[in-house]
């Protein structure tokens with residue numbers, strides 16, 4: 001079943017055309033990884049798919065419904081699309097536990113008791129239950145990022161979007177976070193991930209998508225994309241990413 | 246609708262207002278820097294200085310003016326004059342405020358700078374004079390700008406002692422012309438015309454110098 | 462200095478007026494300050510212009526002149542008569558609001574934009590985000606600068622003397638005129654102000670330490 005899709009997506013900032021017509025779809029249970037050079041529009045694409053900003057042109061579909069075409073409650077859809085940011089963006093006045101509970105209580109209207117239970121379960125999944133009562137400033141970057149994942153995950157979203165969740169972490173913290181994400185992928189959580197952690201893509205992705213200058217240049221299963229990409233651009237970019245010159 | 250004579254009369258209060266403000270700023274400046282430096286260098290002096298700063302932060306400047314004029318005017322000859330009392334009270338308070346501004350600015354200068362200067366063989370005093378203070382001064386500029394505009398506004402307390410400054414002129418004009426609107430509103434406008442450019446200018450100047458010298 | 466004790470009734474009344482006017486001004490100022498800060502951060506162009514003119518007027522001119530305007534000029538323009546206490550309270554609220562707007566604006570802007578986007582991604586509406594994300598942080602961040610506003614407004618209530626309100630300084634002037642002992646009177650009244658402000662600072666400091674959250678302070682956020 002198709003969870004999230006788009007058709008003919010364009011985004012223009014001033015004179016700058018950042019997305020130049022993108023068709024994309026992801027089904028329930030799939031994990032797709034987006035790679036591409038800096039400035040190619042990956043974050044912009046993800047923000048639009050997460051309904052954090054509208055496209056200039058084109059359509060976004062959530063579970064088959066045209067998100068901007070029909071009169072839908074965008075906040076209710078946003079609640080079903082999790083988002084994990086490059087910087088953890090935790091609420092700084094709330095503990096790890098309270099960060100995870102906030103959406104459950106305010107948006108999903110859970111009781112405090114239910115929310116606490118759900119939040120603790122989710123923190124356990126990301127191995128942060130022991131840090132539940134710590135404030136963001138008292139956690140390491142990797143720990144904050146795992147709380148950020150728990151915050152998105154606890155809402156029981158139909159899909160989670162990740163925008164380079166490990167880009168600002170050093171190697172060891174990156175592993176912590178990647179391990180948690182692999183776990184989620186294996187549990188069948190639908191994930192759309194911008195990352196250059198190729199190990200992650202190799203192990204759990206169903207498809208790798210290469211973006212360049214606002215377009216999807218090529219996409220395919222990891223083995224094929226990594227070993228024998230079809231386009232020259234993909235060969236060049238992957239060659240450099242995998243450690244060639 | 247505005248009588249030019251009325252406006253002219255109000256304008257005659259401006260020089261006194263500016264005189265009170267700038268004289269007290271000068272006193273405050275002359276007190277502020279040494280106190281800030283002394284508090285940095287000598288912990289024993291610190292208590293005394295702190296008491297002085299706390300007194301002027303915890304008691305209205307008007308009470309000091311009244312104390313100087315009515316309370317001390319009988320014993321201290323030069324406090325017989327309300328203008329002087331206003332300047333002295335505002336000046337002493339400004340010293341307390343400016344010392345705080347400078348202390349903050351001195352603390353914001355990188356500790357390495359002091360060590361670098363000492364490693365060149367400068368004495369601590371020389372290091373302060375030639376390395377720390379010039380940088381601290383730049384950092385302090387916006388704060389000094391707000392301090393001047395605060396003094397311009399608070400110079401109006403002198404009106405209560407009967408000093409013939411801008412507010413007093415407005416008050417006289419109201420009583421003379423029986424117009425309740427023009428004198429005070431126009432006085433407010435004149436005050437804004439004085440405070441706004443000064444604070445703004447020092448703020449901009451400060452930020453420009455800060456960027457230029459890479460200070461924070 | 463025992464003669465002053467004969468006037469203790471007066472002094473207590475004056476002190477009561479001083480404290481009440483300070484609290485009234487601050488409370489009104491919080492409301493005006495938060496509203497104008499929100500308007501200046503999230504509002505449209507016209508609203509921003511109106512808010513900034515209001516702030517510029519009250520921050521650029523002396524409180525004394527503002528009091529005279531509210532006591533004499535505004536009733537003359539509008540024909541609405543009000544007493545000195547009303548004029549004084551309104552002026553203090555508007556004056557404090559103009560200063561507090563700056564503190565609140567800084568604090569609201571310090572709640573980084575990424576947290577607003579994070580709240581949006583959870584499906585929170587803008588009012589929900591304000592209530593659960595922006596204000597709880599902004600209110601904490603604002604306490605230290607707000608403390609300064611408390612002190613400076615508290616001391617400026619002495620300006621109320623120009624519209625004849627019987628606050629502490631005004632009481633001191635009367636006692637001094639009756640007793641011909643200005644030196645003792647003003648020293649004593651100064652001491653009352655000093656003790657009041659010092660104790661208030663201690664209390665506010667205690668409150669700040671109570672609600673303080675690690676990593677959420679002006680120096681670290683702004």
Ligand SMILES: Nc1ncnc2c1ncn2[C@@H]1O[C@H](COP(=O)(O)OP(=O)(O)OP(=O)(O)O)[C@@H](O)[C@H]1O
Nearest residue numbers: 013014016018036037038039040041042043044045
């Ligand atoms: N809100 C915005 N306003 C104007 N330009 C923007 C905005 N957001 C992104 N851009 C521009 O769009 C282009 C694509 O940005 P985007 O962040 O989507 O790239 P990216 O592929 O995520 O890059 P990176 O790998 O560096 O994160 C860039 O040139 C960027 O400057």
Ligand SMILES: [Mg+2]
Nearest residue numbers: 042043044164
């Ligand atoms: Mg990006």
